[in-house]
Amino acid sequence: MKSINTAIQESKSFLYSTAVISPMDWQGQKLAEHLMQLLLVCFAVVAFITGYVLRSFQMMMLIYGAGVVLTSLLIVPNWPFFNRHSLNWLDPSEAEKHPKPHPAISGPKKKTSKK
């Protein structure tokens, strides 16, 4: 019994750490934005046409609402397929070889010196 509970807790925290709080890479963000716009517009068009043809306002709202929920499930959590092109940040040792320039302390025309 206790092992099932701990398994549930662990999977929840795993989901939280991957799908909710971890960041998405740049290609994934672009994909998410395009997917969101495309899906919502498509669902809106389908919903309007269906509602108009069936003469039912409620059908239009139901189809569109389902579309919004589906789109939110697809793009809001940070699914793995959004993270295929991960960024390669510089290693700390590589960064030390190119330190930040120090700002000039006296005189406005003094050039900053790079090591």
Next chain:
Amino acid sequence: MHSFSYRANALLTFAITILALMCAMASVSDNFNSPSPTSEVQVLNINWFQKKPDGDDEVSLTLNISANLGSLFTWNTKQVFVFLAAEYQTPKNVLNQVSLWDGIIPSKEHAKYWIHTTNKYRFIDQGSNLRGKNFNLTLHWHVMPKTGKMFADKIVMTGFRLPEAYR
């Protein structure tokens, strides 16, 4: 799109903007509806016709109102508000309109209306001008939409006359 809350916010904002556009389009689609309503009113009886103590005339009528307002309903119609007004002219006012009865039609199934009633609201004049008066009975309606613009129109039925003397 860099975080969960950012994406959720962007999605909700875009979804609601699109919803507003859909509702505007639904309202515009109402303009393509060309309705053809019909109605007929008969004054069955003048119940009484008196001058009140403060000097104003009052009349009570029994009416038979029948109307077919089904063609007014579109997919974007919530209900139709209909009322019957008596219209006449007096020396004091060019147009007097007195609402005698109103009702709400909630759906197309109820739109073939037939009702036999006395006037729901009192027919009182501003003054004492109603003896022998010719008046029109006008059926007004307001098509109330689910979203967007409300349309209002009327049918004028002429040829009604009040008696010459009080009863």
